[in-house]
Each structure stands twice: as structure tokens, then as C-alpha cells.
Amino acid sequence: MHLHKFEKIWLIFGIAMLAVFLGIVGVQAFTQGQTPAGGLEKIDPEKVDVTAPFDDPGVHQIDDDTYEVVIKAMAYGYEPSEIKVPAGKEIIFKLTSKDVIHSFTIPNTKVNMMVVPGQINEKRYTFKEPGTFLILCNEYCGTGHHFMHTEIEVIEQ
Amino acid sequence: MKNNKNPHEADLRGTLISVLVVGVLIAVMWAAVYAMYVAL
Amino acid sequence: MILHSERGPLAGRQTSSAVAGAAAASERKLALWNIGFAYTAFLVGTFCGLIQVFMRNEMIELPAWLDYYQVLTVHGVTLALVYTTFFIYAFLITGMSKALGSFGPKVARWSWIGFFVAAGGTVWATIEILSGRASVLYTFYAPLKASGWFYVSLALLIVGTWIISFALIAHYVKWRKANAGVLSPLFAFMTISTLTMWIIACLGVVAAVVFMYIPWAFGWVETINVGLSRTLFWFFGHPLVYFWLLPAYMAWYLVIPKLVGTKVFSDSLARLSFLLFILFSIPVGLHHQLTEPGVAEFWKFLQVTLTFMVVIPTLMTAFSLFATFEISGRQKGAKGLLGWFGKLPWNDIRFTSLFIAMVFFIPGGAGGIINTSFQLNEMVHNTLWVVGHFHITVGTPVAMTFMGISFWLIPYLTGRTLTKTTKKLAFVQIISWSVGMLFMSTAQHVLGLLGAPRRTQHSNYSDHPTVLGWFDGFFSNTATLALGGIILFFSAMLLMVIVFRLWLIDPRSEEGDFYAEFPVAESDASATPMWLENWWIWIGIAVALILLAYTFPITHMIQDAPPGSKGFINW
Numbered sequence: 001m002h003l004h005k006f007e008k009i010w011l012i013f014g015i016a017m018l019a020v021f022l023g024i025v026g027v028q029a030f031t032q033g034q035t036p037a038g039g040l041e042k043i044d045p046e047k048v049d050v051t052a053p054f055d056d057p058g059v060h061q062i063d064d065d066t067y068e069v070v071i072k073a074m075a076y077g078y079e080p081s082e083i084k085v086p087a088g089k090e091i092i093f094k095l096t097s098k099d100v101i102h103s104f105t106i107p108n109t110k111v112n113m114m115v116v117p118g119q120i121n122e123k124r125y126t127f128k129e130p131g132t133f134l135i136l137c138n139e140y141c142g143t144g145h146h147f148m149h150t151e152i153e154v155i156e157q
Numbered sequence: 158m159k160n161n162k163n164p165h166e167a168d169l170r171g172t173l174i175s176v177l178v179v180g181v182l183i184a185v186m187w188a189a190v191y192a193m194y195v196a197l
Numbered sequence: 198m199i200l201h202s203e204r205g206p207l208a209g210r211q212t213s214s215a216v217a218g219a220a221a222a223s224e225r226k227l228a229l230w231n232i233g234f235a236y237t238a239f240l241v242g243t244f245c246g247l248i249q250v251f252m253r254n255e256m257i258e259l260p261a262w263l264d265y266y267q268v269l270t271v272h273g274v275t276l277a278l279v280y281t282t283f284f285i286y287a288f289l290i291t292g293m294s295k296a297l298g299s300f301g302p303k304v305a306r307w308s309w310i311g312f313f314v315a316a317g318g319t320v321w322a323t324i325e326i327l328s329g330r331a332s333v334l335y336t337f338y339a340p341l342k343a344s345g346w347f348y349v350s351l352a353l354l355i356v357g358t359w360i361i362s363f364a365l366i367a368h369y370v371k372w373r374k375a376n377a378g379v380l381s382p383l384f385a386f387m388t389i390s391t392l393t394m395w396i397i398a399c400l401g402v403v404a405a406v407v408f409m410y411i412p413w414a415f416g417w418v419e420t421i422n423v424g425l426s427r428t429l430f431w432f433f434g435h436p437l438v439y440f441w442l443l444p445a446y447m448a449w450y451l452v453i454p455k456l457v458g459t460k461v462f463s464d465s466l467a468r469l470s471f472l473l474f475i476l477f478s479i480p481v482g483l484h485h486q487l488t489e490p491g492v493a494e495f496w497k498f499l500q501v502t503l504t505f506m507v508v509i510p511t512l513m514t515a516f517s518l519f520a521t522f523e524i525s526g527r528q529k530g531a532k533g534l535l536g537w538f539g540k541l542p543w544n545d546i547r548f549t550s551l552f553i554a555m556v557f558f559i560p561g562g563a564g565g566i567i568n569t570s571f572q573l574n575e576m577v578h579n580t581l582w583v584v585g586h587f588h589i590t591v592g593t594p595v596a597m598t599f600m601g602i603s604f605w606l607i608p609y610l611t612g613r614t615l616t617k618t619t620k621k622l623a624f625v626q627i628i629s630w631s632v633g634m635l636f637m638s639t640a641q642h643v644l645g646l647l648g649a650p651r652r653t654q655h656s657n658y659s660d661h662p663t664v665l666g667w668f669d670g671f672f673s674n675t676a677t678l679a680l681g682g683i684i685l686f687f688s689a690m691l692l693m694v695i696v697f698r699l700w701l702i703d704p705r706s707e708e709g710d711f712y713a714e715f716p717v718a719e720s721d722a723s724a725t726p727m728w729l730e731n732w733w734i735w736i737g738i739a740v741a742l743i744l745l746a747y748t749f750p751i752t753h754m755i756q757d758a759p760p761g762s763k764g765f766i767n768w
Binding site: 001002003004006007010011014015018021022025026028029030034035036037038039040041042043044045046075099100101103105107108110111112113114116117118119120121122132133134136137138139140141142143144145146147149151 | 763
């Protein structure tokens with residue numbers, strides 16, 4: 001097997017480029033905690049309403065700079081449907097589903113989470129500006145899928 | 158086979174330029190989306 | 198080490214085979230049945246596509262017995278699964294018959310059986326979807342529960358493809374035994390690589406359907422492990438896209454050099470790139486599950502890294518293709534750095550279609566790298582961006598390559614010729630597809646970045662301002678998406694006319710007709726090492742990589758599983 005000199009140059013360039021992409025996202029993810037939504041906690045999908053923290057859904061302040069937002073997703077909505085959080089503070093979204101797979105997606109932010117029954121998904125995000133953001137489900141969940149949405153109000157702190 | 162038709166000795170300057178342009182296009186697209194992500 | 202085959206493999210077979218490199222009549226018939234089935238699906242699927250773009254713009258309303266999601270499911274199944282799969286087998290059957298000689302009676306019989314099993318499964322699945330028993334989209338994520346027979350019909354489709362695959366493999370094994378110590382023709386090698394990858398990949402979805410979905414849907418067990426079912430699906434789902442892509446690569450590696458009048462750039466590198474696809478296309482499925490719980494970050498990132506590896510054979514392919522163009526152009530007297538570009542056979546529709554297909558794969562591939570870039574996936578996951586992405590990967594590079602193949606494969610099989618009129622129609626068809634796709638996919642990419650969801654019927658989301666941004670501007674506009682879709686539908690109908698002409702109307706070809714041949718370039722395998730064709734080495738490494746990437750996540754999902762989910766029928 002023989003590689004043309006120019007093909008060597010191209011492969012070195014291409015592989016270096018891929019390594020740089022991977023390096024950038026890897027370093028950003030694991031040193032700054034900028035990982036996509038995830039989590040290993042589980043829950044009985046039949047008993048969501050009586051299992052902590054989903055027995056008390058809503059916004060909870062954890063400390064001065066951190067808020068926890070616990071939300072249950074179901075066809076075709078979110079509970080609670082009114083969510084108000086401060087800008088500039090870290091928000092920890094915790095979601096699970098009472099029925100099928102949904103998503104919890106806030107366009108124009110980094111919040112785009114799959115909501116899977118039996119599991120708890122978690123995402124940390126800090127809103128930079130106040131405003132009213134749209135929340136929608138972008139994973140097909142049935143004939144009413146396109147009606148599944150709500151809003152989150154981000155207020156000045 | 159070692160005659161002058163051997164592609165390993167062919168003049169491939171145009172090929173190198175072309176693939177590098179493709180590579181740069183990929184890098185630009187990636188960097189643009191990365192910049193948008195960081196700005197969110 | 199024995200490094201060579203004396204004869205250029207394809208040329209060698211042509212002189213030593215009684216059929217002189219032409220596919221035998223029985224294989225032609227089988228290939229035509231596959232193509233006919235593929236284009237029937239294409240007709241149904243593109244019509245569903247048109248309905249969707251109208252609905253996204255609220256231009257039409259469906260009758261009560263049909264909803265958007267059924268139309269969407271049929272669109273995805275008929276185009277992404279049926280058109281591709283049946284066309285691929287038509288191409289592989291014809292090429293294997295040409296490259297290795299005509300099929301024996303057993304290979305022929307099993308290929309037919311495989312075709313009818315796969316076709317039967319497909320028709321059955323379509324009936325289940327249209328009758329409203331399976332509005333689960335073609336990813337059929339649990340715990341949405343379709344009728345048990347839907348999953349049985351899907352299993353039949355897969356089993357059918359396995360039967361044809363093993364028949365083709367048997368044909369190859371027989372040839373290897375009769376030609377010991379010789380590398381197989383490149384077409385056969387690439388076919389076997391593609392089928393090997395396909396058979397391994399299907400193990401995931403077969404396990405999920407047979408052991409999880411079917412017992413659950415028929416009520417033999419009450420619940421299903423949702424996370425595990427998704428992971429097994431994506432074990433299959435990602436290599437599925439390479440199953441579409443590799444036959445297109447075969448045309449790029451083998452047909453293109455023939456059309457530009459040169460040889461395959463490097464036989465050994467062509468083989469190596471296909472082997473790398475066997476290794477790296479499978480242990481990467483978790484990059485479809487980056488934003489979900491149940492998998493530790495380390496394992497997600499490991500599979501992201503492996504996904505980056507699968508870019509490398511494509512980088513190799515890009516170089517080979519440009520080198521083929523440049524060598525051909527310089528042989529024709531091109532001067533300067535880029536003079537060879539003008540020497541390419543632009544008025545040959547078989548070439549131009551494949552060239553445009555490749556050009557679309559540049560942003561398509563770049564988008565793929567973005568999708569798999571770990572946290573960047575949050576920007577695009579389940580948005581219209583992804584829809585744009587697969588329309589400029591499978592929807593154009595793959596589909597347009599299959600169109601370009603159709604322009605000579607159908608005449609080759611029916612013994613007709615591509616007339617001047619048909620050729621003109623073909624140019625209009627290819628160009629209109631390109632223009633339509635440019636509008637549609639660019640709009641989809643932009644709308645996706647603006648957060649517009651995929652797989653979602655039009656909704657104004659209580660008139661939230663974010664939604665207004667999806668109907669404003671040029672490319673950030675759902676209307677532009679629809680415009681592209683309408684042009685694409687026109688192009689698709691034109692393609693049906695072309696297929697019809699090539700099949701039934703155009704005149705019989707004459708001896709030596711340029712447009713009625715199966716163009717396969719010579720490939721000089723004299724410097725290609727034999728170990729490249731030792732399949733057990735490559736299957737062994739592929740299995741090792743799969744075990745590395747999946748053992749821990751899957752074991753975790755089984756041993757540490759949450760209580761399962763009952764089924765839901767939300768339609």
C-alpha cells in the first residue's frame with residue numbers, strides 16, 4: 001500500500017482538524033462542565049407523582065446562586081406550566097416523563113433535553129438575559145405532539 | 158507497475174488544493190456553529 | 198506475502214467468464230423487480246413529502262382518517278428505508294452477477310425468496326401504518342406501542358435483506374474457493390464489506406424487536422426497558438446510514454473513473470476505506486443519544502471519538518475522487534492547477550449527477566461532524582437542522598447517486614438506450630432536484646438553529662415571538678422550505694417519467710451502445726496486500742470495538758434498569 005505524498009498531507013490536515021474539534025469540545029465539556037443533558041438517576045414511571053423530587057414540582061432555591069426546577073412531562077404538557085426563574089443564576093432543570101418520551105427544549109438556549117420515562121434528566125443552564133422563553137417538545141409523542149409547549153419567564157435579579 | 162501511468166507519481170497539485178478547500182469549508186461551518194453555541 | 202493478482206480483477210473475470218461480464222438474464226429480472234419496488238416506494242414517499250410541506254405552511258388540511266404523523270411515517274419509511282434498500286440490492290445483485298459470473302440456482306432462488314420476504318414485510322408495515330395501528334414514526338421509540346404485527350412486519354423486512362445478503366455472500370464464497378489466492382474484484386469486495394456491516398448492524402434492531410417489542414406489544418410481558426430499546430435501535434440506526442452511503446461510494450469509486458476514462462485511483466486504499474467503515478460505523482450509535490439520561494458521560498464521549506474516526510475513510514475517499522478527476526483531465530491535456538476541471542465529461546448525465554451528489558456531501562458531512570460534536574448536539578438535536586442534514590446526505594448524495602445509476606442501470610437491465618430526449622429530461626431532473634434541495638435543506642438548517650422542531654405538525658405555540666422568526670426572512674422561512682419541497686416533487690415526478698421511458702418506451706440498444714453498459718472501472722490490485730481480504734481479521738476488530746463501546750453502557754442499562762414502561766397509544 002502506498003500513499004501519495006499529497007494524500008499524506010491531506011490526511012494529516014484532516015485528522016488534525018478532527019482532533020482540534022474533539023479537543024475543543026472535550027476540554028470545554030469536562031473542565032467547564034458544559035456537557036449535554038444527562039444523568040444516571042432513575043425513577044418508577046408509574047409513581048412519579050409520589051416520588052421526590054417530583055412530588056413537589058416547581059422552582060426551588062438551593063442557595064444564593066443556584067435554583068432547581070423540577071418538571072414532569074406528560075402528553076401533552078408540562079407540570080408545573082408556570083415557571084419563573086431569575087436571570088444570571090444557575091438553574092438546574094430536572095425532568096422525567098409520566099408516559100412516553102418527550103423533550104424539554106428552550107429554543108435560543110442550550111437547554112434541549114430528552115425526557116425519558118424511568119430516568120431523570122438533568123441540565124444546568126444560566127439565562128443571561130431576562131425574557132419570556134418558549135418551551136416545546138421536539139420528540140414526537142402522539143397526535144397532540146405539536147400542542148405540547150409552555151413558557152418560562154426569566155426575571156431580572 | 159512502474160511506468161509513467163503510475164498514479165502515485167501523478168501531478169496532483171489540483172487535488173491537494175481542492176481537498177484543502179473542502180477541509181477549510183468544513184472547519185468554517187463547524188466554527189460558525191461552535192461560536193453560536195458558546196454565545197448561548 | 199503474496200501481494201497481487203495477475204489480472205486486473207474485473208478485466209480478468211470478463212475474459213474468463215462465459216457471460217463475458219454481463220449480468221445473466223435471471224439476475225436482470227430480479228434486479229428489475231427490486232428497482233420497480235424501489236420506485237413504487239419513491240412515488241408514494243415523495244407524494245407524502247409534498248403533503249408535509251403544504252401542511253407545515255397550513256396550505257392544506259388532511260381528511261379525518263389520515264393525520265400528519267402517518268404521512269410523515271410513510272414518507273420516512275418509503276424513502277429512507279424502502280427506496281434505498283431495494284435499489285441497493287438491485288445494484289449489488291447486478292454488479293455481483295457481472296463481476297463474479299451468473300448466480301447458481303441456489304443463490305438465485307434464495308435471492309428471490311429474500312426479495313419477496315422483504316417486500317412482503319414492507320407492504321404489511323405500510324398497511325399497519327395507514328390503518329392507524331402504528332403511528333410511531335420509523336424510529337418506533339417505546340413506550341409508544343404499535344400493533345404487534347407492525348414489529349413482526351419490520352422483522353420480516355430485515356430478515357428478507359439478510360436472506361439476499363447471505364445469498365450474495367454465498368455467491369462470493371463460491372468464487373473465492375474457485376479462485377484461491379486471488380483478490381476478489383473490487384465491486385465484489387465492496388459489496389461484501391457493505392453486507393458484513395449491515396448484518397452486524399441489524400443484530401441490534403433484531404434483538405430489540407424480537408426480544409423486547411414483540412413480546413411487549415402482544416402483551417406477553419407487561420413492560421419494556423425504554424433506555425435499552427433506544428440504545429439497541431441506535432446500534433442499528435447509525436450504521437443504517439452507512440448502508441445507504443456505501444453503495445453510493447461504490448459508484449463513486451468504480452463508476453466515476455470509468456466515465457472519466459481512467460482507472461480506480463488506488464485499489465488498496467479503496468478497500469481500506471470500506472474496511473474502516475466496517476470498523477467505525479457501528480460502535481457510534483450513542484451520538485444519537487447525547488442529550489438523554491441513562492448513559493454516563495464517559496461512554497457518550499468515547500462513542501463521539503469513535504464517530505470522528507469514521508470521518509477518516511471519507512477523507513480518503515474525497516482525495517481519491519479528486520485525484521481521479523485530475524488524472525483524467527491531465528490525460529486529456531489539461532494544463533495548470535485546475536484545468537482538469539473543465540475536461541470532465543459534463544454533458545454525460547451519468548457523471549454530472551454523481552458529481553453533484555458528491556458536492557452536496559461536503560456540507561452534509563460537515564453537518565454530521567457538528568451533530569456529533571458532543572455538546573454542540575444540543576443546538577441541533579431533534580430540530581429541523583437534522584432534517585436538513587439527512588436530506589443533504591441520504592436525500593441527495595445517496596438518492597441522486599441512485600438516480601444517476603438508474604440512468605444506465607435500467608437501460609442495462611431492459612436492453613434499451615438512453616435517448617437524447619430522455620437525457621435532456623434527466624438533466625432537468627437532476628438540476629431541479631439540486632435547486633429544490635438547496636432551498637429546502639438550507640431553510641431546514643437555518644430554522645433548526647432557530648429552534649424549530651422536527652417531526653412536528655405546524656403549530657404557532659400560542660403565537661410566541663420565537664415562532665414568528667420561523668416565518669421571517671428568506672432562508673429562515675418555512676415558506677422557502679415549502680418552495681424547495683414543491684420543486685423536489687416536480688423533480689421526483691420527472692424522474693418517474695424517465696424511469697418509465699427507460700423501462701418501456703425508449704428504443705432497444707445496439708451493440709456497443711455507450712449508454713447501455715454497466716460502467717465499472719479497472720482497478721489495479723497488483724500492489725494490494727492479501728490480508729485486506731481476510732474478513733475474519735476485520736470482523737474480529739469490529740466486534741472488539743463494539744464490545745469496547747457498548748459492553749458497559751448496555752450492561753448498566755440491564756442490571757441497573759429502572760422499572761419498565763407500559764405501552765401508550767397516543768393516537
